[in-house]
Amino acid sequence: MASDTLTTGPRTDAEITGLDALDLAGREQGLSRLRRLWSATWPKLAALGLALAVWQAVVWTGWKDPWALPGPGPVFADLGGYLLSPMLWDGLATTGRRAAVGFAAAIAVGLVIGLGVARVRVLRAALGSMITALQTMPSIAWFPLAIILFQLSEEAIFFVVVLGAAPSIANGVIHGVDYVPPLLLRAGRNLGARGVNLYRYVIAPAALPAIVAGLKQGWAFAWRSLMAGELLVVIATRTSIGAQLTYARELSETTRLIAIMIVILVLGLVVDSAFGAADKAIRRRWGVLDQAGQ
Amino acid sequence: MTSTTTTRRSATGSVALRGVTKVYGRGANAVLALDGVSLDVAPGEFVCLVGASGCGKSTLLNLVAGLDRASGGEITLDEGVNPGLMFQEPALFPWLTVEGNVEVPLKLRGLPRAQRRERVAELLRTVHLADFGRKRPHELSGGMRQRVALARTLALDTPVLLMDEPFGALDAMTRDILHDELERIWTERRLTVLFVTHNVREAARLADRIILLSSRPGRILWSTEVDVPRPRRIDSPEVSAIAAEVTDRLRTEVGRHGQ
Numbered sequence: 001m002a003s004d005t006l007t008t009g010p011r012t013d014a015e016i017t018g019l020d021a022l023d024l025a026g027r028e029q030g031l032s033r034l035r036r037l038w039s040a041t042w043p044k045l046a047a048l049g050l051a052l053a054v055w056q057a058v059v060w061t062g063w064k065d066p067w068a069l070p071g072p073g074p075v076f077a078d079l080g081g082y083l084l085s086p087m088l089w090d091g092l093a094t095t096g097r098r099a100a101v102g103f104a105a106a107i108a109v110g111l112v113i114g115l116g117v118a119r120v121r122v123l124r125a126a127l128g129s130m131i132t133a134l135q136t137m138p139s140i141a142w143f144p145l146a147i148i149l150f151q152l153s154e155e156a157i158f159f160v161v162v163l164g165a166a167p168s169i170a171n172g173v174i175h176g177v178d179y180v181p182p183l184l185l186r187a188g189r190n191l192g193a194r195g196v197n198l199y200r201y202v203i204a205p206a207a208l209p210a211i212v213a214g215l216k217q218g219w220a221f222a223w224r225s226l227m228a229g230e231l232l233v234v235i236a237t238r239t240s241i242g243a244q245l246t247y248a249r250e251l252s253e254t255t256r257l258i259a260i261m262i263v264i265l266v267l268g269l270v271v272d273s274a275f276g277a278a279d280k281a282i283r284r285r286w287g288v289l290d291q292a293g294q
Numbered sequence: 295m296t297s298t299t300t301t302r303r304s305a306t307g308s309v310a311l312r313g314v315t316k317v318y319g320r321g322a323n324a325v326l327a328l329d330g331v332s333l334d335v336a337p338g339e340f341v342c343l344v345g346a347s348g349c350g351k352s353t354l355l356n357l358v359a360g361l362d363r364a365s366g367g368e369i370t371l372d373e374g375v376n377p378g379l380m381f382q383e384p385a386l387f388p389w390l391t392v393e394g395n396v397e398v399p400l401k402l403r404g405l406p407r408a409q410r411r412e413r414v415a416e417l418l419r420t421v422h423l424a425d426f427g428r429k430r431p432h433e434l435s436g437g438m439r440q441r442v443a444l445a446r447t448l449a450l451d452t453p454v455l456l457m458d459e460p461f462g463a464l465d466a467m468t469r470d471i472l473h474d475e476l477e478r479i480w481t482e483r484r485l486t487v488l489f490v491t492h493n494v495r496e497a498a499r500l501a502d503r504i505i506l507l508s509s510r511p512g513r514i515l516w517s518t519e520v521d522v523p524r525p526r527r528i529d530s531p532e533v534s535a536i537a538a539e540v541t542d543r544l545r546t547e548v549g550r551h552g553q
Binding site for chain 1: 356361381383398426
């Protein structure tokens with residue numbers, strides 16, 4: 001029936017290789033790594049310089065006394081000393097531990113609730129809108145209740161951190177599972193992935209970008225809740241970053257206060273950009289990132 | 295749904311449909327997609343299903359693939375056969391490399407790592423993509439992606455291949471070459487192919503038998519054997535003559551819906 005196919009074989013091979021080469025020609029290019037890095041960095045540096053200049057200009061107008069609004073110079077000088085002091089690192093250890101434990105708990109809760117809502121119709125009807133409602137609730141509004149329930153303790157802080165972050169994470173999971181392309185599900189099922197394997201091989205990886213986005217947003221909420229908590233729930237024996245901020249205000253040490261704020265800002269940025277990098281890595285693997293690396 | 299009687303001819307890839315019916319929806323909104331379709335596909339046969347929109351071609355393949363359940367009738371496959379299904383889109387997993395994609399069905403069957411590697415390499419050679427295993431799907435052209443999808447489906451080691459307009463989104467030249475490829479692989483592996491298309495020439499180029507389906511509801515209208523020797527060319531006079539005949543009948547059927 002097809003005894004002659006061999007004679008066309010080699011010809012077809014060459015055609016296929018040629019067509020592939022033509023199809024792929026000119027696809028591999030892009031700016032050098034260094035230039036990409038620079039083009040992404042200089043606008044940020046410029047904006048930072050501008051912000052510092054505005055700050056210094058306001059100080060120079062004499063709008064406020066120098067003790068109330070010190071300029072960048074004294075603040076960065078103080079920041080230098082602060083970075084070398086054990087006080088900062090003790091504070092970071094306490095705050096970092098709280099952030100890690102609280103966020104981990106929020107991930108656990110968010111994943112379980114998210115998966116439940118995504119899978120079980122009754123749960124979706126019951127909890128779906130409640131999760132969104134929870135997200136709109138400013139987490140600091142939970143603190144009075146948390147303090148009554150748990151007194152001035154770490155439990156009160158964890159309670160609010162989890163309540164603040166878990167809804168975002170759950171929403172990320174729900175969104176991710178809901179928007180797995182049906183075609184990939186059909187392909188996965190046809191390839192033999194059923195039940196748990198369908199989750200392992202198709203749903204979980206397909207939902208990953210949305211889950212990472214949920215984690216990123218959840219982290220932002222967790223970090224805010226944690227800072228609010230540390231300002232409100234000051235535990236005398238544990239000088240967290242937030243507690244140090246409160247002390248600085250009580251002692252009117254504005255240079256230190258702003259130095260601590262800068263630490264908080266940078267910490268938040270570092271974690272946020274870690275999530276950003278994870279997100280970007282995923283999108284690059286998936287090919288949904290354009291060549292400019294934006 | 296699998297036959298228990300055909301033990302001697304197990305896993306040879308015959309497909310039998312008896313009065314298969316599919317209804318979507320309920321009550322007044324119910325739509326009859328397939329109405330009593332009966333069809334016997336012999337092992338190793340290449341059957342093309344041709345029809346206009348709404349003839350339930352894709353529905354039929356989904357039923358045979360077991361991704362959907364028939365409302366009535368019976369579908370019989372040989373013992374232990376799970377047909378492989380290909381779509382118009384390659385439906386590759388973007389989070390995996392080309393190799394990773396082809397490996398998925400092997401992993402799901404529990405093949406040990408060394409064997410998986412060997413099989414993946416062999417399958418990628420089969421579709422002429424041996425050098426592209428480490429690439430990601432988005433780095434390949436449409437035709438190459440569809441070949442990865444073919445390799446991934448072949449990794450199921452199934453004798454029955456269901457193809458749902460697999461080359462519909464490709465340019466003509468790529469499609470011609472993939473016809474040659476598919477014909478070669480079908481011959482080498484003695485596959486049974488059920489191939490859905492609305493491209494009549496494609497059907498005449500590939501099929502042993504062309505089956506024309508009516509639209510709304512889908513019924514078998516007419517079928518013909520394609521006695522053109524292989525390998526064929528899509529632009530040969532014999533293929534064109536058959537395509538012309540099928541086109542005429544298809545147009546008559548489409549025209550019926552305009553009245």
